[in-house]
Amino acid sequence: MHAVDEANQEALRRMLAADPVLIDVIPAAQAIGALKENVLLHAGPPIAWERMCGPLRGAIAGAIVFEGWAADLDEAFTSAAAGAIAFHPNHHFDAVGPMTGITTRSMPLLVVENRTFGNRAYCTINEGLGKVMRFGGNDAEVLTRLAWLRDGLAPVLAAALRAAGGIGLKSLIARGLSMGDEMHQRNVACTSLLLRELAPWLVRAGKDPDVVAQAMQFIAGNDQFFLNVAMAMGKAIMDPVRGIAGSSVVTAMSRNGTDFGIQVSGTGERWFTAPVEMPEGLYFPSFSEKDANPDMGDSTIVETIGLGGFAMAASPAVAGFVGAGSAATAAAVTKAMSEITVGENPEWTIPALDFAGVPTGIDIRLVLETGLAPTINTGIAHREPGIGQVGAGVVKAPMACFAQALSGLAQALGVA
Amino acid sequence: MTREAKPQDLFIDPIRVVNVGLETFAHELESLEVAVIHVDWRPPAGGDPQIADLLSKLGS
Numbered sequence: 001m002h003a004v005d006e007a008n009q010e011a012l013r014r015m016l017a018a019d020p021v022l023i024d025v026i027p028a029a030q031a032i033g034a035l036k037e038n039v040l041l042h043a044g045p046p047i048a049w050e051r052m053c054g055p056l057r058g059a060i061a062g063a064i065v066f067e068g069w070a071a072d073l074d075e076a077f078t079s080a081a082a083g084a085i086a087f088h089p090n091h092h093f094d095a096v097g098p099m100t101g102i103t104t105r106s107m108p109l110l111v112v113e114n115r116t117f118g119n120r121a122y123c124t125i126n127e128g129l130g131k132v133m134r135f136g137g138n139d140a141e142v143l144t145r146l147a148w149l150r151d152g153l154a155p156v157l158a159a160a161l162r163a164a165g166g167i168g169l170k171s172l173i174a175r176g177l178s179m180g181d182e183m184h185q186r187n188v189a190c191t192s193l194l195l196r197e198l199a200p201w202l203v204r205a206g207k208d209p210d211v212v213a214q215a216m217q218f219i220a221g222n223d224q225f226f227l228n229v230a231m232a233m234g235k236a237i238m239d240p241v242r243g244i245a246g247s248s249v250v251t252a253m254s255r256n257g258t259d260f261g262i263q264v265s266g267t268g269e270r271w272f273t274a275p276v277e278m279p280e281g282l283y284f285p286s287f288s289e290k291d292a293n294p295d296m297g298d299s300t301i302v303e304t305i306g307l308g309g310f311a312m313a314a315s316p317a318v319a320g321f322v323g324a325g326s327a328a329t330a331a332a333v334t335k336a337m338s339e340i341t342v343g344e345n346p347e348w349t350i351p352a353l354d355f356a357g358v359p360t361g362i363d364i365r366l367v368l369e370t371g372l373a374p375t376i377n378t379g380i381a382h383r384e385p386g387i388g389q390v391g392a393g394v395v396k397a398p399m400a401c402f403a404q405a406l407s408g409l410a411q412a413l414g415v416a
Numbered sequence: 417m418t419r420e421a422k423p424q425d426l427f428i429d430p431i432r433v434v435n436v437g438l439e440t441f442a443h444e445l446e447s448l449e450v451a452v453i454h455v456d457w458r459p460p461a462g463g464d465p466q467i468a469d470l471l472s473k474l475g476s
Contacts, residue, residue: 002475248474365476368467369460399462406470415473 003413004266004365007247011265012342012361014244015305018237019115022194022229023166025158027150029105031122032093036105038069041090043101043298044256045271049080049087053257055136055293058385059100060085062138066146067104073138091252091263094239095122096231096298099134099381100257107146108154112169112232114240121235125149125157126228128221131388134297135381153215159205160198167197169233173307174348176226177358182315184299184308185322185377185392187226194226195219227299234301243268248409249342250362253304253374253397257296257381262401264364267408274400279378281393282323293383295395300376306345306358309375309394310337314350314358322377322392327352333375334359340366340374364409367402 001009029035040063042056049057057077064076064085079085090097097103102124109122124134127145131137161167172193179189199216206212219225238251247265254261260276263269276294283289302308312319313334316327324330331352337359338344344357362374373396380391410416433452435442442454461467 004475365471365474368462369471369476371458371462403464403467406467406474410470410474413474416470 003246004248007244007266008249008342008361008363011241011244011247011249014117014241015237015360016345016347017116018170018240020112020169020233020236021115021166022110022161022169022232023113024111024161025108025125025154026111027105028103028107028109028122028124031109031111031120032095032103034088034093035103037067038084039086039088039105040064041088041093041095041097041101041103042256043097043099043296044089044254045259045261045273046089047087047256047258049083051258053293053296054383054385055381055387056100056257056296058136058138059102059133060087061385062133062142063102063104065138066143067106089254089256090298091235091254092269093122094120094235096235096254096301097124097134098126098227098231098299099297099379100136101296101298102133106150108150108158110229110232112229112236113166114236117240119236119239121232121239123228123232123235125153126222126225128218129224129389135379135388136293136385137388138386152211153218156202156206156211156215157198160201163205164198164201167194169229170347172197173230173233177311177314177348178351180315180317181226182308182311182318182377183230184227184302184318185379186223186315186318187230188223190226190230191219191223194229230302230307231299234305234307237305238301241265246409246413248364248406250304250364253300253362253376254298255294255296255300257293260295260398260401262364262397262405264405264409267405267412270408272401272404272408274398274404277395277398279380279391279393279395280323281378281380281391282321283380283391284389287382287390291382291390293381295376295378296381297378299378300397303374303376304362306341306348306360309333309377310341311348311350311358312375312377313353316352318377322394324394336372337375339370340372364402364405368399368406371399373397373399373402
Protein backbone atom coordinates (compact mmCIF):
# COMPACT_ATOMS: atom_id res chain seq x y z
CA MET A 1 0.00 0.00 0.00
CA HIS A 2 1.30 3.46 -0.92
CA ALA A 3 2.30 5.69 2.01
CA VAL A 4 -0.47 8.17 1.19
CA ASP A 5 -3.07 5.39 1.31
CA GLU A 6 -1.71 4.21 4.66
CA ALA A 7 -1.89 7.75 6.03
CA ASN A 8 -5.47 8.06 4.74
CA GLN A 9 -6.47 4.83 6.45
CA GLU A 10 -5.22 6.35 9.70
CA ALA A 11 -7.26 9.50 8.96
CA LEU A 12 -10.36 7.39 8.36
CA ARG A 13 -9.71 5.39 11.51
CA ARG A 14 -9.60 8.57 13.59
CA MET A 15 -12.79 9.90 11.99
CA LEU A 16 -14.69 6.68 12.67
CA ALA A 17 -13.30 6.34 16.20
CA ALA A 18 -14.56 9.78 17.23
CA ASP A 19 -17.05 9.99 20.09
CA PRO A 20 -18.57 13.50 19.96
CA VAL A 21 -20.66 14.59 22.95
CA LEU A 22 -22.48 17.93 23.39
CA ILE A 23 -21.40 18.83 26.92
CA ASP A 24 -21.89 22.53 27.64
CA VAL A 25 -22.61 26.11 26.59
CA ILE A 26 -20.06 28.70 27.70
CA PRO A 27 -19.19 32.33 26.86
CA ALA A 28 -16.87 32.57 23.86
CA ALA A 29 -14.22 34.46 25.86
CA GLN A 30 -14.08 31.54 28.30
CA ALA A 31 -13.69 28.99 25.49
CA ILE A 32 -11.24 31.01 23.41
CA GLY A 33 -8.73 33.07 25.36
CA ALA A 34 -7.79 35.16 22.33
CA LEU A 35 -11.28 36.70 22.15
CA LYS A 36 -10.48 40.03 23.79
CA GLU A 37 -12.04 43.43 23.10
CA ASN A 38 -12.07 44.30 19.38
CA VAL A 39 -11.23 40.75 18.30
CA LEU A 40 -13.70 38.98 16.03
CA LEU A 41 -13.80 35.54 14.44
CA HIS A 42 -15.45 34.91 11.08
CA ALA A 43 -16.19 32.00 8.74
CA GLY A 44 -13.81 30.79 6.08
CA PRO A 45 -10.13 31.30 5.40
CA PRO A 46 -8.40 34.56 6.48
CA ILE A 47 -9.63 37.74 4.79
CA ALA A 48 -9.09 41.49 5.23
CA TRP A 49 -11.96 44.00 5.51
CA GLU A 50 -11.27 45.38 2.01
CA ARG A 51 -12.11 42.02 0.37
CA MET A 52 -15.08 41.08 2.57
CA CYS A 53 -18.54 40.71 1.01
CA GLY A 54 -21.61 42.71 2.03
CA PRO A 55 -23.27 40.28 4.44
CA LEU A 56 -19.97 39.60 6.24
CA ARG A 57 -19.38 43.32 6.71
CA GLY A 58 -22.97 43.77 7.84
CA ALA A 59 -22.71 40.99 10.43
CA ILE A 60 -19.39 42.37 11.68
CA ALA A 61 -20.93 45.82 12.16
CA GLY A 62 -23.81 44.25 14.07
CA ALA A 63 -21.46 42.26 16.28
CA ILE A 64 -19.42 45.39 17.06
CA VAL A 65 -22.59 47.15 18.26
CA PHE A 66 -23.69 43.98 20.12
CA GLU A 67 -20.42 43.97 22.07
CA GLY A 68 -20.64 47.69 22.79
CA TRP A 69 -17.49 48.56 20.83
CA ALA A 70 -19.47 51.15 18.84
CA ALA A 71 -22.63 53.11 19.57
CA ASP A 72 -24.34 52.38 16.26
CA LEU A 73 -23.88 50.63 12.91
CA ASP A 74 -22.38 53.67 11.15
CA GLU A 75 -19.69 53.99 13.80
CA ALA A 76 -19.14 50.22 13.63
CA PHE A 77 -18.58 50.23 9.84
CA THR A 78 -16.18 53.17 10.17
CA SER A 79 -14.30 51.51 13.00
CA ALA A 80 -13.95 48.18 11.16
CA ALA A 81 -12.83 49.88 7.94
CA ALA A 82 -10.25 51.91 9.89
CA GLY A 83 -8.59 48.72 11.16
CA ALA A 84 -9.76 48.94 14.78
CA ILE A 85 -10.92 45.31 14.78
CA ALA A 86 -8.70 42.21 14.49
CA PHE A 87 -10.23 39.51 12.26
CA HIS A 88 -9.39 35.81 12.45
CA PRO A 89 -10.98 32.61 11.10
CA ASN A 90 -13.01 30.50 13.56
CA HIS A 91 -11.03 27.49 12.39
CA HIS A 92 -7.84 28.88 13.93
CA PHE A 93 -9.43 28.63 17.40
CA ASP A 94 -11.12 25.20 17.44
CA ALA A 95 -14.37 26.87 16.36
CA VAL A 96 -16.77 27.07 13.45
CA GLY A 97 -19.70 29.34 12.60
CA PRO A 98 -22.46 29.13 9.97
CA MET A 99 -22.64 31.61 7.03
CA THR A 100 -20.89 34.82 8.20
CA GLY A 101 -19.83 32.79 11.24
CA ILE A 102 -19.34 35.77 13.54
CA THR A 103 -18.02 34.90 16.99
CA THR A 104 -17.31 37.57 19.60
CA ARG A 105 -16.39 37.37 23.26
CA SER A 106 -19.80 37.50 24.94
CA MET A 107 -21.60 35.14 22.56
CA PRO A 108 -22.46 31.74 24.04
CA LEU A 109 -20.78 28.76 22.36
CA LEU A 110 -21.95 25.16 22.16
CA VAL A 111 -19.17 22.86 23.37
CA VAL A 112 -18.69 19.43 21.77
CA GLU A 113 -16.07 17.16 23.26
CA ASN A 114 -14.55 14.31 21.27
CA ARG A 115 -14.18 11.84 24.13
CA THR A 116 -11.94 9.49 22.16
CA PHE A 117 -9.26 12.13 21.63
CA GLY A 118 -10.08 14.63 24.41
CA ASN A 119 -10.35 17.70 22.17
CA ARG A 120 -13.18 20.23 22.20
CA ALA A 121 -14.79 22.31 19.45
CA TYR A 122 -17.14 25.28 19.57
CA CYS A 123 -19.97 26.86 17.62
CA THR A 124 -22.45 29.67 18.30
CA ILE A 125 -26.14 28.89 18.89
CA ASN A 126 -28.37 28.88 15.80
CA GLU A 127 -30.50 32.03 15.67
CA GLY A 128 -33.33 30.70 13.48
CA LEU A 129 -34.22 31.57 9.89
CA GLY A 130 -34.73 34.86 8.06
CA LYS A 131 -33.09 38.10 9.19
CA VAL A 132 -30.30 36.87 11.46
CA MET A 133 -26.64 37.78 11.94
CA ARG A 134 -25.30 34.71 10.21
CA PHE A 135 -26.94 35.93 6.99
CA GLY A 136 -25.72 39.50 7.48
CA GLY A 137 -28.63 40.84 9.56
CA ASN A 138 -27.68 43.52 12.09
CA ASP A 139 -30.70 45.57 13.21
CA ALA A 140 -32.27 45.84 16.68
CA GLU A 141 -34.38 42.71 16.15
CA VAL A 142 -31.25 40.68 15.38
CA LEU A 143 -29.26 42.06 18.31
CA THR A 144 -32.17 41.61 20.74
CA ARG A 145 -32.41 37.93 19.76
CA LEU A 146 -28.67 37.51 20.24
CA ALA A 147 -28.94 39.05 23.70
CA TRP A 148 -31.72 36.60 24.60
CA LEU A 149 -29.63 33.67 23.35
CA ARG A 150 -26.83 34.88 25.67
CA ASP A 151 -28.89 35.84 28.73
CA GLY A 152 -31.99 33.64 28.43
CA LEU A 153 -31.34 30.43 26.54
CA ALA A 154 -27.62 29.81 27.16
CA PRO A 155 -27.67 29.61 30.98
CA VAL A 156 -30.55 27.11 31.15
CA LEU A 157 -29.20 25.09 28.22
CA ALA A 158 -25.78 24.94 29.86
CA ALA A 159 -27.27 23.84 33.18
CA ALA A 160 -29.33 21.14 31.48
CA LEU A 161 -26.36 19.76 29.50
CA ARG A 162 -24.15 19.68 32.59
CA ALA A 163 -26.83 17.92 34.62
CA ALA A 164 -27.35 15.39 31.84
CA GLY A 165 -23.63 14.65 31.71
CA GLY A 166 -23.65 15.59 28.03
CA ILE A 167 -25.63 14.22 25.12
CA GLY A 168 -23.95 11.71 22.81
CA LEU A 169 -24.22 12.75 19.19
CA LYS A 170 -23.11 9.72 17.22
CA SER A 171 -26.26 7.68 17.71
CA LEU A 172 -28.43 10.78 17.46
CA ILE A 173 -27.02 11.45 13.98
CA ALA A 174 -27.63 7.81 13.00
CA ARG A 175 -31.29 8.16 13.95
CA GLY A 176 -31.55 11.54 12.22
CA LEU A 177 -30.27 10.08 8.94
CA SER A 178 -32.96 7.41 9.09
CA MET A 179 -35.56 10.14 9.65
CA GLY A 180 -34.65 12.22 6.60
CA ASP A 181 -32.02 14.69 7.86
CA GLU A 182 -28.72 15.34 6.11
CA MET A 183 -27.65 17.75 8.90
CA HIS A 184 -26.93 20.75 6.71
CA GLN A 185 -30.13 22.11 5.16
CA ARG A 186 -32.45 19.69 7.01
CA ASN A 187 -32.14 19.27 10.77
CA VAL A 188 -35.75 18.89 11.82
CA ALA A 189 -35.36 15.29 13.00
CA CYS A 190 -32.13 15.85 14.92
CA THR A 191 -33.48 19.05 16.48
CA SER A 192 -36.52 17.10 17.68
CA LEU A 193 -34.41 14.20 18.95
CA LEU A 194 -32.12 16.59 20.81
CA LEU A 195 -35.03 18.41 22.40
CA ARG A 196 -36.57 15.08 23.44
CA GLU A 197 -33.36 14.22 25.31
CA LEU A 198 -32.92 17.72 26.71
CA ALA A 199 -36.48 18.34 27.86
CA PRO A 200 -36.40 16.68 31.31
CA TRP A 201 -33.01 18.22 32.06
CA LEU A 202 -34.21 21.68 31.00
CA VAL A 203 -37.21 21.38 33.31
CA ARG A 204 -35.05 20.28 36.24
CA ALA A 205 -32.32 22.88 35.56
CA GLY A 206 -34.57 25.88 34.99
CA LYS A 207 -35.43 28.13 37.92
CA ASP A 208 -38.10 30.08 36.05
CA PRO A 209 -40.79 28.05 34.22
CA ASP A 210 -41.27 30.88 31.71
CA VAL A 211 -37.59 30.79 30.75
CA VAL A 212 -37.71 27.01 30.36
CA ALA A 213 -40.85 27.29 28.24
CA GLN A 214 -39.24 29.99 26.06
CA ALA A 215 -36.11 27.86 25.63
CA MET A 216 -38.09 24.79 24.60
CA GLN A 217 -40.32 26.84 22.34
CA PHE A 218 -37.30 28.41 20.65
CA ILE A 219 -35.60 25.07 19.99
CA ALA A 220 -38.83 23.42 18.84
CA GLY A 221 -39.60 26.36 16.56
CA ASN A 222 -36.20 26.36 14.84
CA ASP A 223 -35.77 23.39 12.51
CA GLN A 224 -32.13 24.36 11.98
CA PHE A 225 -31.26 24.52 15.69
CA PHE A 226 -29.23 21.32 15.40
CA LEU A 227 -27.10 22.61 12.50
CA ASN A 228 -24.72 24.41 14.85
CA VAL A 229 -24.46 21.32 17.06
CA ALA A 230 -23.61 19.25 13.97
CA MET A 231 -20.98 21.82 12.99
CA ALA A 232 -19.25 21.79 16.38
CA MET A 233 -19.41 17.99 16.18
CA GLY A 234 -17.80 18.06 12.73
CA LYS A 235 -14.99 20.27 13.97
CA ALA A 236 -14.47 18.02 17.02
CA ILE A 237 -14.27 14.97 14.73
CA MET A 238 -11.89 16.52 12.17
CA ASP A 239 -9.36 18.30 14.39
CA PRO A 240 -7.68 15.05 15.56
CA VAL A 241 -7.26 14.13 11.89
CA ARG A 242 -4.96 17.12 11.28
CA GLY A 243 -1.25 16.66 10.74
CA ILE A 244 -1.03 13.03 9.65
CA ALA A 245 2.11 13.01 7.49
CA GLY A 246 1.27 12.17 3.89
CA SER A 247 -2.50 12.11 4.30
CA SER A 248 -4.49 13.63 1.44
CA VAL A 249 -7.74 13.71 3.45
CA VAL A 250 -9.49 17.09 3.70
CA THR A 251 -9.78 18.32 7.32
CA ALA A 252 -11.73 21.51 6.64
CA MET A 253 -13.69 23.15 3.82
CA SER A 254 -14.87 26.68 4.47
CA ARG A 255 -15.94 29.92 2.77
CA ASN A 256 -15.99 33.59 3.71
CA GLY A 257 -18.23 34.82 0.89
CA THR A 258 -15.19 35.78 -1.21
CA ASP A 259 -12.83 32.78 -1.03
CA PHE A 260 -13.35 29.06 -0.61
CA GLY A 261 -10.58 27.41 1.41
CA ILE A 262 -9.63 23.85 2.25
CA GLN A 263 -7.13 22.36 4.65
CA VAL A 264 -5.60 18.90 4.25
CA SER A 265 -4.29 16.58 6.94
CA GLY A 266 -0.81 16.15 5.45
CA THR A 267 -0.26 19.90 5.02
CA GLY A 268 -1.39 20.93 8.51
CA GLU A 269 -2.86 24.40 8.99
CA ARG A 270 -2.12 25.70 5.48
CA TRP A 271 -5.12 27.07 3.54
CA PHE A 272 -5.58 26.41 -0.16
CA THR A 273 -8.01 28.99 -1.56
CA ALA A 274 -9.85 29.92 -4.73
CA PRO A 275 -12.74 32.28 -5.54
CA VAL A 276 -15.95 30.91 -4.03
CA GLU A 277 -18.75 29.92 -6.39
CA MET A 278 -22.37 31.04 -6.54
CA PRO A 279 -24.94 28.50 -5.26
CA GLU A 280 -27.60 27.26 -7.64
CA GLY A 281 -30.90 26.93 -5.89
CA LEU A 282 -34.35 28.20 -5.07
CA TYR A 283 -35.19 31.67 -3.80
CA PHE A 284 -37.75 32.93 -1.32
CA PRO A 285 -40.63 34.97 -2.82
CA SER A 286 -39.50 38.39 -4.20
CA PHE A 287 -35.82 37.36 -4.35
CA SER A 288 -33.73 35.99 -7.25
CA GLU A 289 -30.15 35.12 -8.14
CA LYS A 290 -29.54 38.84 -8.70
CA ASP A 291 -29.82 39.29 -4.93
CA ALA A 292 -27.54 36.41 -3.98
CA ASN A 293 -24.12 36.58 -2.38
CA PRO A 294 -21.51 33.94 -3.30
CA ASP A 295 -21.36 31.01 -0.93
CA MET A 296 -20.22 31.43 2.66
CA GLY A 297 -19.81 29.74 6.07
CA ASP A 298 -17.89 27.12 8.03
CA SER A 299 -20.91 24.80 7.75
CA THR A 300 -19.13 22.76 5.06
CA ILE A 301 -17.52 20.99 8.00
CA VAL A 302 -20.61 18.73 7.88
CA GLU A 303 -19.80 17.68 4.29
CA THR A 304 -16.21 17.10 5.46
CA ILE A 305 -17.50 14.37 7.81
CA GLY A 306 -19.84 12.81 5.23
CA LEU A 307 -23.10 14.62 5.95
CA GLY A 308 -24.87 17.49 4.14
CA GLY A 309 -24.55 17.10 0.36
CA PHE A 310 -22.66 13.84 0.88
CA ALA A 311 -25.71 12.36 2.66
CA MET A 312 -28.24 13.89 0.25
CA ALA A 313 -29.70 10.42 -0.45
CA ALA A 314 -30.95 10.30 3.14
CA SER A 315 -32.97 13.45 2.61
CA PRO A 316 -35.16 13.60 -0.50
CA ALA A 317 -36.94 16.59 1.05
CA VAL A 318 -33.70 18.56 0.95
CA ALA A 319 -33.15 17.77 -2.70
CA GLY A 320 -36.40 19.59 -3.38
CA PHE A 321 -35.70 22.44 -0.94
CA VAL A 322 -32.31 23.26 -2.45
CA GLY A 323 -33.53 22.79 -6.01
CA ALA A 324 -31.36 19.73 -6.66
CA GLY A 325 -34.23 17.76 -8.14
CA SER A 326 -35.65 14.30 -7.49
CA ALA A 327 -34.94 11.62 -4.89
CA ALA A 328 -33.04 9.76 -7.64
CA THR A 329 -30.84 12.81 -8.10
CA ALA A 330 -30.19 12.93 -4.36
CA ALA A 331 -29.09 9.29 -4.45
CA ALA A 332 -26.84 9.97 -7.43
CA VAL A 333 -25.13 12.83 -5.55
CA THR A 334 -24.31 10.59 -2.58
CA LYS A 335 -23.05 7.84 -4.89
CA ALA A 336 -20.85 10.36 -6.72
CA MET A 337 -19.40 11.57 -3.42
CA SER A 338 -18.50 7.97 -2.57
CA GLU A 339 -16.10 8.12 -5.53
CA ILE A 340 -14.02 10.85 -3.86
CA THR A 341 -13.89 9.48 -0.33
CA VAL A 342 -11.61 7.03 1.43
CA GLY A 343 -14.40 4.92 2.90
CA GLU A 344 -17.86 4.80 4.43
CA ASN A 345 -19.12 5.32 7.95
CA PRO A 346 -20.77 2.04 8.99
CA GLU A 347 -22.54 3.74 11.92
CA TRP A 348 -24.14 6.48 9.82
CA THR A 349 -26.15 4.67 7.17
CA ILE A 350 -28.69 5.65 4.54
CA PRO A 351 -31.80 3.43 4.31
CA ALA A 352 -32.54 4.48 0.71
CA LEU A 353 -29.13 3.17 -0.39
CA ASP A 354 -29.58 -0.25 1.19
CA PHE A 355 -28.00 1.11 4.38
CA ALA A 356 -24.72 2.11 2.75
CA GLY A 357 -22.60 4.24 5.06
CA VAL A 358 -22.18 7.94 4.32
CA PRO A 359 -19.10 8.71 2.14
CA THR A 360 -16.33 9.59 4.59
CA GLY A 361 -12.90 11.18 4.26
CA ILE A 362 -12.55 13.39 1.17
CA ASP A 363 -9.35 12.44 -0.68
CA ILE A 364 -8.00 15.37 -2.75
CA ARG A 365 -6.41 12.86 -5.13
CA LEU A 366 -9.78 11.30 -5.93
CA VAL A 367 -11.38 14.73 -6.40
CA LEU A 368 -8.77 15.63 -9.01
CA GLU A 369 -8.62 12.22 -10.64
CA THR A 370 -12.39 11.98 -11.13
CA GLY A 371 -13.13 15.66 -11.64
CA LEU A 372 -15.95 15.33 -9.09
CA ALA A 373 -16.01 18.36 -6.81
CA PRO A 374 -17.55 18.00 -3.33
CA THR A 375 -21.25 18.88 -3.41
CA ILE A 376 -22.43 21.21 -0.66
CA ASN A 377 -25.97 22.01 0.46
CA THR A 378 -26.12 25.63 1.54
CA GLY A 379 -28.20 28.64 2.50
CA ILE A 380 -28.04 31.75 0.31
CA ALA A 381 -27.50 35.21 1.84
CA HIS A 382 -28.49 38.55 0.28
CA ARG A 383 -25.43 40.30 -1.13
CA GLU A 384 -26.24 43.53 0.72
CA PRO A 385 -25.62 43.89 4.46
CA GLY A 386 -28.56 43.75 6.83
CA ILE A 387 -31.13 41.81 4.77
CA GLY A 388 -30.55 38.13 5.58
CA GLN A 389 -31.36 34.79 3.95
CA VAL A 390 -32.92 34.81 0.48
CA GLY A 391 -32.83 31.14 -0.51
CA ALA A 392 -31.11 27.75 -0.37
CA GLY A 393 -29.17 25.78 -2.92
CA VAL A 394 -26.27 23.58 -3.91
CA VAL A 395 -22.71 24.69 -4.59
CA LYS A 396 -19.52 22.94 -5.67
CA ALA A 397 -16.13 23.31 -4.04
CA PRO A 398 -13.74 24.95 -6.55
CA MET A 399 -11.34 22.45 -8.14
CA ALA A 400 -8.51 24.99 -7.96
CA CYS A 401 -8.32 24.50 -4.17
CA PHE A 402 -7.69 20.80 -4.64
CA ALA A 403 -5.09 21.32 -7.37
CA GLN A 404 -3.15 23.68 -5.08
CA ALA A 405 -3.48 21.27 -2.18
CA LEU A 406 -2.15 18.40 -4.27
CA SER A 407 0.90 20.47 -5.15
CA GLY A 408 1.30 21.43 -1.47
CA LEU A 409 1.11 17.81 -0.36
CA ALA A 410 3.64 16.77 -3.00
CA GLN A 411 5.99 19.50 -1.71
CA ALA A 412 5.49 18.34 1.87
CA LEU A 413 6.44 14.82 0.80
CA GLY A 414 9.38 16.00 -1.31
CA VAL A 415 8.04 14.61 -4.58
CA ALA A 416 6.94 17.84 -6.29
CA MET B 417 -20.75 -20.85 -34.26
CA THR B 418 -20.58 -17.14 -35.00
CA ARG B 419 -20.48 -15.73 -38.44
CA GLU B 420 -17.76 -13.27 -39.34
CA ALA B 421 -18.94 -9.67 -38.96
CA LYS B 422 -18.88 -7.70 -42.17
CA PRO B 423 -18.99 -3.89 -42.46
CA GLN B 424 -22.36 -4.04 -44.20
CA ASP B 425 -23.84 -5.83 -41.12
CA LEU B 426 -23.69 -2.51 -39.34
CA PHE B 427 -26.53 -1.33 -41.53
CA ILE B 428 -28.55 -4.54 -41.31
CA ASP B 429 -28.36 -5.71 -37.68
CA PRO B 430 -29.89 -3.72 -34.82
CA ILE B 431 -27.37 -1.21 -33.54
CA ARG B 432 -26.20 -1.62 -29.94
CA VAL B 433 -24.08 1.23 -28.64
CA VAL B 434 -21.72 1.79 -25.72
CA ASN B 435 -21.28 5.54 -25.35
CA VAL B 436 -18.18 6.71 -23.46
CA GLY B 437 -17.78 10.28 -22.24
CA LEU B 438 -20.22 12.92 -23.40
CA GLU B 439 -23.70 11.92 -22.21
CA THR B 440 -25.56 14.04 -24.75
CA PHE B 441 -24.68 11.52 -27.49
CA ALA B 442 -26.36 8.78 -25.43
CA HIS B 443 -29.46 10.90 -24.90
CA GLU B 444 -29.67 11.60 -28.63
CA LEU B 445 -29.55 7.88 -29.44
CA GLU B 446 -32.15 7.13 -26.76
CA SER B 447 -34.46 9.67 -28.33
CA LEU B 448 -34.13 7.66 -31.57
CA GLU B 449 -34.96 4.45 -29.64
CA VAL B 450 -31.46 3.03 -30.16
CA ALA B 451 -30.24 0.76 -27.34
CA VAL B 452 -27.35 2.52 -25.61
CA ILE B 453 -25.30 2.01 -22.47
CA HIS B 454 -23.63 5.16 -21.23
CA VAL B 455 -20.27 5.01 -19.47
CA ASP B 456 -19.61 8.10 -17.34
CA TRP B 457 -15.93 8.63 -18.10
CA ARG B 458 -13.68 11.62 -18.33
CA PRO B 459 -9.92 11.90 -18.70
CA PRO B 460 -8.15 11.49 -15.35
CA ALA B 461 -7.19 14.84 -13.80
CA GLY B 462 -9.24 16.57 -16.48
CA GLY B 463 -6.43 15.82 -18.92
CA ASP B 464 -3.97 18.09 -17.07
CA PRO B 465 -0.54 16.42 -17.43
CA GLN B 466 0.98 18.25 -14.44
CA ILE B 467 -1.82 17.13 -12.11
CA ALA B 468 -1.69 13.62 -13.57
CA ASP B 469 2.05 13.49 -12.88
CA LEU B 470 1.58 14.56 -9.25
CA LEU B 471 -1.26 12.07 -8.82
CA SER B 472 0.99 9.33 -10.10
CA LYS B 473 3.72 10.30 -7.63
CA LEU B 474 1.20 10.35 -4.79
CA GLY B 475 -0.01 6.83 -5.45
CA SER B 476 -3.23 7.58 -7.27
